[in-house]
Amino acid sequence: xxxxxxxxxxxxxxxxxxxxxxxxxxxxxxxxxxxxxxxxxxxxxxxxxxxxxxxxxxxxxxxxxxxxxxxxxxxxxxxxxxxxxxxxxxxxxxxxxxxxxxxxxxxxxxxxx
Amino acid sequence: xxxxxxxxxxxxxxxxxxxxxxxxxxxxxxxxxxxxxxxxxxxxxxxxxxxxxxxxxxxxxxxxxxxxxxxxxxxxxxxxxxxxxxxxxxxxxxxxxxxxxxxxxxxxxxxxxx
Numbered sequence: 001x002x003x004x005x006x007x008x009x010x011x012x013x014x015x016x017x018x019x020x021x022x023x024x025x026x027x028x029x030x031x032x033x034x035x036x037x038x039x040x041x042x043x044x045x046x047x048x049x050x051x052x053x054x055x056x057x058x059x060x061x062x063x064x065x066x067x068x069x070x071x072x073x074x075x076x077x078x079x080x081x082x083x084x085x086x087x088x089x090x091x092x093x094x095x096x097x098x099x100x101x102x103x104x105x106x107x108x109x110x111x112x113x
Numbered sequence: 114x115x116x117x118x119x120x121x122x123x124x125x126x127x128x129x130x131x132x133x134x135x136x137x138x139x140x141x142x143x144x145x146x147x148x149x150x151x152x153x154x155x156x157x158x159x160x161x162x163x164x165x166x167x168x169x170x171x172x173x174x175x176x177x178x179x180x181x182x183x184x185x186x187x188x189x190x191x192x193x194x195x196x197x198x199x200x201x202x203x204x205x206x207x208x209x210x211x212x213x214x215x216x217x218x219x220x221x222x223x224x225x226x227x
Contacts, residue, residue, distance in 0.1 A: 006156075032210060043219035044157075044202065049212055059212060090156050094214045099145050099164070100206035102215055104156030 002027035006091045006105025013112055019064075019078040021108050023091030026072065031093045033074040034102075035066055038088040050074055086112045115140040117205050119218025127226050132193050134221045136203035137185040143205040146186045147215075148177060151200040160201075161188070193225045 006023045013019060025031045035047040046059045048066035056066050063082050067075045074091060091105040116139040126132050138146075144165040149157035163170045163177045163186065170177050174193075179186040190197055203218040 032214060034214075044217045046212060049214075051210060057211065092156075096208065096210060096214065099147070099162060100208060100215055101147065101159060101162075102149070102157070102204075104158070107154065107156045109154070 002093075002103065004091065004093050004103050004105045006108060008108060009106060010109045011111070013081050013110065015083055015112055016080045019076070019081050019085070019110070021076040021089055021091075021110075023074045023076075023105055024072055025093050028093070028095075029071060031072060032096065033068065034092040034094060035074065035076050036090040036092060038090060038107075040087075044090070048076070081112045083112050086110055114213060115143055115205055115207070115216040117203060117216045117218045119203050119221060121221060122219065123222045123224070125224045125226060126193050128193060128195060130193055132190045132197070132223055132225075134188045134201055134203070134223070135185060136187070136205075136218050137183075138205040138216075139184065140205070140207060141181075141184065142207045143216075144208070145206045146177070146179060147204050147206075148175075148188050149202040149204065149217075151202065151220075153199070157200075157202055190223075193223075195225050195227050198223055198225045 003026045034049045036044045049057050050068040064078050089108045093103045095101050119136045147162035150160045151157040163179050174191050176189045201221045204215045206215050
């Protein structure tokens, strides 16, 4: 079956520290992968998407970066976190078969202190 | 590009009442409209969807209606229960890849009061 894993579930990091969030997909090949951020009480802000290994598109200028080192792995990173990076981060795999369907990871609650 | 607007942003109903969430879209080429439910601390999950060749779809207590002419679609939840409390997102798609794969609405926080 097709599943998506995201970790960690929660993270508390000091300002200026690095960040690495990982997302992996099982049961498919060449998935289209996405990173979203959700501020408290707000909608889904698209940060990055990737249609293949090494292919990253950035949607908004920010303190974050993304990488796709393997077909089913998508990583969200930062060299130095800011307070404003706090939020709920979601990895998603969007399929383009009969219907366009998004499968979301469990999310990571990041608190920068 | 596509723009999806969702209303209301928050909705509070009494248990047993009905809840309606409305979305409008801008791109007439969009042909698929899913709804996602996000429970606290979790990722959104698909709960129901509708394609542009259908006007209404129902699954137990939830239903979705689509008006292609007016470019709006709605989620209807009947006999609401406390476990329906969550954030609901509508979305629109026309089968594109990349950033336009799915355009989400801004979300509605539904609170069902017991």
